[in-house]
Amino acid sequence: MSIQQREFIKFIKLLDDNDLLSHVILIGSWAEYIYKETNMLPGFETNIKTLDIDFLLKNLRKPTPPQNLAALAKDAGYLVENDILDGTTKILDKEGLEIEFLINKLGAGTEETMKTNLGVTAQALRHMDILIKNTVTASFLSFSITVPSPEAYAVHKMVINKDRKDKQEKDILAVKGIWNYLDSTKLEDIVSTLSNNEKKEVENFRKTFLI
Numbered sequence: 001m002s003i004q005q006r007e008f009i010k011f012i013k014l015l016d017d018n019d020l021l022s023h024v025i026l027i028g029s030w031a032e033y034i035y036k037e038t039n040m041l042p043g044f045e046t047n048i049k050t051l052d053i054d055f056l057l058k059n060l061r062k063p064t065p066p067q068n069l070a071a072l073a074k075d076a077g078y079l080v081e082n083d084i085l086d087g088t089t090k091i092l093d094k095e096g097l098e099i100e101f102l103i104n105k106l107g108a109g110t111e112e113t114m115k116t117n118l119g120v121t122a123q124a125l126r127h128m129d130i131l132i133k134n135t136v137t138a139s140f141l142s143f144s145i146t147v148p149s150p151e152a153y154a155v156h157k158m159v160i161n162k163d164r165k166d167k168q169e170k171d172i173l174a175v176k177g178i179w180n181y182l183d184s185t186k187l188e189d190i191v192s193t194l195s196n197n198e199k200k201e202v203e204n205f206r207k208t209f210l211i
Contacts, residue, residue, distance in 0.1 A: 004048060007095045008033075009141065011053065014076055016143050020069060023062050023118060024055040024146070025135055027102070031147040032174070038138045041150055041181040053099045056128055058146075060103060061117050068119035082121065087113050089120035104128035127198065130156045134190055151187040154178055158205035159198045172209050179210060 008030060015021040026034060030053050032046040070080045070089055079092040091099040101122040103114050113121050134152035138145050148156065157171045164171055191202055 002048075003095050004051065004097060005033075007093050007097050008053060011091075011093070011097070011099060012140075012143055012145065014072065015069075018067065018069075018072055020063065020067060020118065021143065021145065023058055024101075025058060025131060026053075026145055026147050027056050027131060027153075028052065028054040029174070030054070031153055032178070034138050034140055034145055034147050035150055035178075038140055040136070040138060041178070044178065044181045046177065051096045051098055053097060055099070055101050056131055057101060057103045057116055057118060057122055058132060059117075060114060063117055066117040066119065070119050072119075086123065087121050088123045091120075102128060104132060127156060127159050130159065130190070130194070130198075133193070149186065149190075150178060151182050151190055154182060155187065155190050155194075155202060158202045159194070160201075161205055162201065175205070176209065 012021065015024065029046070029048055029050045032044075033048050035041050036044055036046050070091070073091045074080050077094075081090050081092070082088065083090060089101060093099075101116070101118070101120045103116065103122040103124050105111070105124040105126045105128070111124050114124050115121050131148040131152055134149045135146050136149050138147055147153075154175050157175050161168055161171050191199060194202065
């Protein structure tokens with residue numbers, strides 16, 4: 001087990017010990033790690049190369065009463081800082097892991113960040129509802145971790161790819177790497193729920209990179 005994996009487990013334990021793990025969805029490359037480690041996709045392989053751990057909050061106003069994850073992390077020895085550009089909370093450990101929080105932007109919302117009942121300021125992004133609406137609970141070690149379904153994970157990356165700029169190629173490779181392990185029926189069911197613009201992005205991605 002790598003140092004990064006040990007530190008990942010350590011932070012998951014911090015969330016779990018404080019009854020906060022059920023309020024977040026683990027997304028990004030570490031979700032792939034969970035798919036592999038829990039054999040959710042038999043035969044799927046992934047190599048964690050990022051030091052970023054991203055959590056998507058399920059609900060801005062949960063938990064109730066509000067908790068203060070930033071303070072809990074400080075007490076546990078993490079460095080907690082607010083991004084100088086957008087104010088988002090970043091939690092860093094001594095091994096270089098950088099933990100950030102995201103939330104779904106709804107309607108005509110103009111907020112780039114939102115303060116949350118988790119005690120962190122999260123970056124607000126669109127299209128995150130694709131992940132929130134399509135989750136699975138994975139049993140990993142002694143933890144129950146919510147992750148996007150693998151199909152939602154891929155669909156979301158296809159929808160947002162053209163706007164990712166410096167991460168476009170990474171996401172293309174991620175979708176290609178997981179594509180043959182996905183349940184096609186589940187994937188099409190998710191695509192059917194998308195907006196017309198989102199469906200168009202999925203179609204363009206598939207024509208460009210998967211056919």
